[in-house]
Every structure is written in structure tokens, then in C-alpha cells.
Amino acid sequence: MLLRGTISAPLPSLRLTSAAATPPQNVAVSWHSPTNKYSISDQDLDSRGFLLHRTIADLNLDHLNKVFVAVGFPKRDPEKIRIALEHTDSLLWMEYAKTKRPVAFARATGDGVFNAIIWDVVVDPSFQGIGLGRAVMERLVEELVDKGIGNIALYSEPRVLGFYRPLGFVADPDGIRGMVYSRKPKKQK
Numbered sequence: 001m002l003l004r005g006t007i008s009a010p011l012p013s014l015r016l017t018s019a020a021a022t023p024p025q026n027v028a029v030s031w032h033s034p035t036n037k038y039s040i041s042d043q044d045l046d047s048r049g050f051l052l053h054r055t056i057a058d059l060n061l062d063h064l065n066k067v068f069v070a071v072g073f074p075k076r077d078p079e080k081i082r083i084a085l086e087h088t089d090s091l092l093w094m095e096y097a098k099t100k101r102p103v104a105f106a107r108a109t110g111d112g113v114f115n116a117i118i119w120d121v122v123v124d125p126s127f128q129g130i131g132l133g134r135a136v137m138e139r140l141v142e143e144l145v146d147k148g149i150g151n152i153a154l155y156s157e158p159r160v161l162g163f164y165r166p167l168g169f170v171a172d173p174d175g176i177r178g179m180v181y182s183r184k185p186k187k188q189k
């Protein structure tokens, strides 16, 4: 389904299988602040040991790949992930200070002016359900909107639609349908 707004999601062909695990005991579950523009402020994230990054400078791609695999994405060649991230206009990830590992990630590709598509929205299963997914999405979308990008899209698996809708994503109101190229294997002669 093609959605308009701002999101990060995997390719529709990716199928996720893992269930969310119990969050670490030292991580607070409720931290909504109605006065802040985000559901979790940067300060609150920081005080709970979640450090925001907007570049891949300190990102260990093997560790990121482990998070992808943990949520059910197929394991991808780290070198290809590096190339993909180098061609990514906007990305955001969260490091858990205690382990120095990435625990949340989202990125958007696009033309920098009109269109953006969000990909690879993931939260480490051990940290799901405590607001980190929404926190990265809120900031990624804000960055795209601030750039003046009017068409923000993503692919969502049916079971994740409920995560994206409160963030402002809807099925295209004009009835426009997303399509993906599906190459058929050549017939044997």
C-alpha cells in the first residue's frame, strides 16, 4: 500500500517474523510529555541512555544488520547496506549508551525536493513497545517536512498500519495504488 505522509518501512517483499521482547527493566515505559513537540523529548531520551544520531559516522553496520535480522528482515550484505546508507538523504538512529549498540533506526531516500520514501524502520525487539519507533519516526518526518518535501511515502505491512496511522500516514486518499516491479523468471527453453 502506498501511503502519503512520512514513514520508514522495509520493502514489501520483506516479511517480519519476530515478536517484541520484554523491554529492559531499567527502561521506563511511560514518558509522554504533552508540552513537547515530540512524544519523547531529546532530553528524556538522553536521560534514559538513548543517544540520537543523524549520520552513519558512529554506526556499526554489523550491529545494525543484527537488528534487521532480529526483526525478521533478511540478512543483507553489510557492504550493500553501507552503499545504501551513503545514498540515503535522511536517517536517524538511536544508540543505547550502555551497550553502545543501535536499537532504533529509520531512513528516507528521495530527490530532496518533492518526494521521499521511508525505509527500514526498526526497533530492536528488546526495546520495542517503549516509544522508540515513534520517536525516530517523528523526527525523521519532521526533517523531511522541514525540507519542504510534499510527498512522503512508505510501504507498510498490514500488521504495522496501526503504528503508522497515528503518525499521519494514510492510504492514498486519491486512490493511487503503489506498484512494485516483479520480475518473472525466464522460461527454460
Ligand SMILES: CC(C)(COP(=O)(O)OP(=O)(O)OC[C@H]1O[C@@H](n2cnc3c(N)ncnc32)[C@H](O)[C@@H]1OP(=O)(O)O)[C@@H](O)C(=O)NCCC(=O)NCCS
Pocket: 008, 009, 010, 016, 020, 071, 121, 122, 123, 124, 127, 128, 129, 130, 131, 132, 133, 134, 135, 155, 156, 157, 159, 160, 161, 162, 163
Ligand atoms: C513497528 C516498530 C518499528 C514499532 O516500534 P516500537 O518502538 O515498538 O513502537 P512504539 O513503542 O514507538 O509504539 C508507538 C505506538 O504505536 C503502537 N504500535 C507499535 N507497533 C504497532 C503495530 N505493529 N500495530 C499497531 N500499533 C503499533 C504502540 O502500541 C504505540 O501506541 P500508543 O501510543 O497507543 O501506546 C517495531 O515494532 C519494529 O521494529 N517492528 C519490526 C520491524 C517492522 O515491522 N518495521 C516496520 C515495517 S513496515
